[in-house]
Amino acid sequence: MTVVALDLLIYWQHRLLHINGLLWRLHRVHHSDTALDATSALRFHPLEILLSMGIKIPAVLVLGAPPGAVLLFEILLNGFALFAHANLGLPSRFEHLLRYAVVTPEMHRIHHSVLREEHDSNYGFQLSIWDRLFGSYRHATRDAPESFPLGLSTFRMAHEQTLSALLIQPLRSAD
Template identity: 55%
Template structure:
């Protein structure tokens, strides 16, 4: 089974599991028609996959294979054993994604792209796959640069992409976890309750809890907010613009970075 098949299989499996738990034990009532949102959010994911396939000369795994063949990158230069290099690389990539996410909130041009993700007025498993194609494209180049500079082993790239994919769907899901379970999990990983704060319409909360997998980065770098000010049931999801129902269509999402409202 190739890397693309592995990623797709994990994507479908985690999507189905999270969707089932959401349906059985939802955290919040959804405010938008679920079928309409799913069609457009997942449709945008399909558009992104096609664009990457057409426009990217190589992906992160191919970059890792090239670095391995040419022994380029810090971990190869230091002759770090593969098991240690793999663990270090996965953790380093997760930290890099944290800072990349924070950067997309800080620079106005990048925020214009990233706000497509935040313009979803509900948050569920499909929100974790809702990103503008240009953001996906830029993110892939950033990832490729890090993979080559660090000398990330190909196996570490595969592990990281699978974990990142699964984490994004899990922590965006609308599932209701018992408070004790959430409290225990969030010591190590980003939980749905932790990440939901990040999708608040209150900008201070939007600019917090950037992590995707490991929760340590937000605590370490001072961007952690434990709970939303209005509570999980009272908080509003989304951003101040693009509140009309038609803004959830693919065509509208594609043009949102270039419009103010």
């Protein structure tokens, strides 16, 4: 129950990060990665991590969630984050079945499309049901899955991808 409730919470937190202009400046540090692999799952601005903790800790207290369930959620969340960002090609029939239950790398790649209407979809981290339930599910990209550009239309230069540039990226004007 705790795992499902926290997964729903971070689905909506993720949507909020895309909707609110100031929060998007923090979250777009993650989205400005122009190539997806498991390291992308670790690329978040420190202020977004603090914000996430500031939402999750009160939620755990309100839910009265047992420590073991919170630990299980965190283990699953990190495992699924690595999986969803991994540069993996799953057999398509298996992938289509799997995405009825959980977020697959192909499903999450769409969330990293350079096109706004595509990166404003597939917000889920673990269960894929939230996107289907709340109307944000997108099955495929406009272009072929292996050829659509990832990242953002801005912040694509090598000097904009350094650690220091990423840390101050939220201060730069929105794209």
